[in-house]
Amino acid sequence: MKIKNYVARFATALLVLSSFTMCAKKPVIVETPVTTKPTTTTTTKDTTPVIAAKPPVAVDPTANCSYTVKTSEWFVDGTNLAPGSVICIPAGVRGALLLKNLKGTAASPIIVINKGGKVTFSATLSAGYTFKTQNSRYFKILGNGSSSVKYGFDINGGNIGMTMDDLSSDFEIANVEVRNSGFAGIMAKTDPSCDINTQRGHFTMANVSLHDNYVHKTGGEGFYIGNSFYADGMSLACGKVLPHDVVNVKVYNNITDSTGCEGIQVGGAIIGAEIYNNTVKLPGIKPFAAGQDNGIQLGEGTGGKCYNNLIKNAPGNGIIVLGLGDNLVYNNYIINSGAYGIFADSRYTPGPNFQFINNTIINPALDGIKLNSESIPMNTVINNVMIIPGSGVTINRKSSAVKLTALNNYQGKEVSVLQFVNYGGDNFHLLATSPLINSGANVLTYGVITDFYGKIRPSGLAYDVGATEY
Numbered sequence: 130m131k132i133k134n135y136v137a138r139f140a141t142a143l144l145v146l147s148s149f150t151m152c153a154k155k156p157v158i159v160e161t162p163v164t165t166k167p168t169t170t171t172t173t174k175d176t177t178p179v180i181a182a183k184p185p186v187a188v189d190p191t192a193n194c195s196y197t198v199k200t201s202e203w204f205v206d207g208t209n210l211a212p213g214s215v216i217c218i219p220a221g222v223r224g225a226l227l228l229k230n231l232k233g234t235a236a237s238p239i240i241v242i243n244k245g246g247k248v249t250f251s252a253t254l255s256a257g258y259t260f261k262t263q264n265s266r267y268f269k270i271l272g273n274g275s276s277s278v279k280y281g282f283d284i285n286g287g288n289i290g291m292t293m294d295d296l297s298s299d300f301e302i303a304n305v306e307v308r309n310s311g312f313a314g315i316m317a318k319t320d321p322s323c324d325i326n327t328q329r330g331h332f333t334m335a336n337v338s339l340h341d342n343y344v345h346k347t348g349g350e351g352f353y354i355g356n357s358f359y360a361d362g363m364s365l366a367c368g369k370v371l372p373h374d375v376v377n378v379k380v381y382n383n384i385t386d387s388t389g390c391e392g393i394q395v396g397g398a399i400i401g402a403e404i405y406n407n408t409v410k411l412p413g414i415k416p417f418a419a420g421q422d423n424g425i426q427l428g429e430g431t432g433g434k435c436y437n438n439l440i441k442n443a444p445g446n447g448i449i450v451l452g453l454g455d456n457l458v459y460n461n462y463i464i465n466s467g468a469y470g471i472f473a474d475s476r477y478t479p480g481p482n483f484q485f486i487n488n489t490i491i492n493p494a495l496d497g498i499k500l501n502s503e504s505i506p507m508n509t510v511i512n513n514v515m516i517i518p519g520s521g522v523t524i525n526r527k528s529s530a531v532k533l534t535a536l537n538n539y540q541g542k543e544v545s546v547l548q549f550v551n552y553g554g555d556n557f558h559l560l561a562t563s564p565l566i567n568s569g570a571n572v573l574t575y576g577v578i579t580d581f582y583g584k585i586r587p588s589g590l591a592y593d594v595g596a597t598e599y
């Protein structure tokens with residue numbers, strides 16, 4: 130029955146996805162609107178052949194600002210801005226900013242970019258947010274407007290640092306630093322209310338890309354994406370309401386450090402979720418409640434892939450998996466977790482299989498992988514390395530009801546036996562003498578075709594065990 134529901138939901142999601150994909154197949158992604166917009170509804174300057182013929186690299190993306198935000202402005206209403214417009218924010222220190230009603234298109238999103246250097250947005254902890262979008266679709270917040278500054282947007286303070294809320298969808302957030310927030314650093318969700326337009330089936334947050342951001346010293350989660358209560362929803366005056374689906378969310382190349390709760394938490398991401406190449410350091414240092422101190426949380430309703438992440442010093446679990454059951458977790462380095470390396474539980478889990486492949490778990494305080502997932506048809510644990518100095522075991526099943534396929538996992542007591550090039554310096558390449566080389570099972574069928582560093586697998590005679598291929 131559960132599986133049937135899952136299949137039905139999956140089919141629905143595919144329909145949604147395919148209809149979206151059709152929309153998105155137009156010329157695609159305007160990185161520098163000045164050069165890549167042969168037809169335009171904004172200024173005539175953009176369309177002159179001379180400008181269009183220039184190589185993109187030579188063009189200042191902020192040269193032609195459609196609108197420049199004044200330091201004194203606390204909100205911008207984009208109602209009258211055409212798709213493809215560029216909203217420039219001049220370098221300097223300023224207060225909070227609310228962007229509302231930005232309406233780009235898939236082919237011509239609205240760009241918000243820093244101009245002339247770093248922009249610092251500053252707000253007190255009592256302010257609800259420091260940066261917020263409302264009712265906006267097809268837009269990009271890009272802090273790469275000045276080549277000398279990696280994080281051209283610096284969002285300092287506020288209860289929530291940055292939030293994309295109130296039916297915001299189809300957006301990219303990149304090269305943004307968020308720090309010193311009272312609660313979450315970067316939040317992306319619209320909580321369901323008694324307005325039906327906010328509820329599942331009526332609103333989907335789709336095509337969200339959050340990458341190359343630096344989130345640190347937050348009171349709550351570093352990244353808080355999607356609602357946490359996918360299965361049961363929220364009880365309001367109008368009754369029980371269900372939160373929206375999240376489709377095609379990508380979270381990659383981010384750094385989180387010293388976050389109060391999880392570094393990265395994703396809920397309700399039913400299809401196309403990918404969380405990869407992130408570094409999560411010191412998550413969960415000031416959790417508001419028990420169980421909020423993990424590295425990465427694949428929360429209720431979240432499927433997809435979680436790979437090539439480095440997670441260090443989580444007081445709780447390195448990765449906690451409460452997802453749909455089509456989850457593939459691979460090539461992650463999980464170091465010094467205060468509880469389990471990976472913890473999995475099937476709660477709302479209609480899918481077929483939790484798959485843990487080629488992860489390297491070093492020094493968890495408890496067991497390597499804890500499986501409370503009794504109701505899922507299979508848990509697959511292959512090619513993982515687990516270095517457990519204490520009395521923990523590699524795989525701990527809650528009961529014999531937990532179905533398990535385990536192959537080619539490596540267990541040791543000391544990290545030195547793995548023969549990393551420089552473990553203390555986070556260089557996890559292997560020396561030629563490593564016992565992990567060529568001792569893995571072939572996991573091509575699981576889609577694991579590269580390693581932590583992006584190297585093609587397998588190399589040499591066979592797959593290596595752990596997150597690195599020699």
Ligand SMILES: [Ca+2]
Pocket residue numbers: 350390391394421426
């Ligand atoms: Ca949390």
Ligand SMILES: [Ca+2]
Pocket residue numbers: 566567587588589590591592593598599
């Ligand atoms: Ca090999």
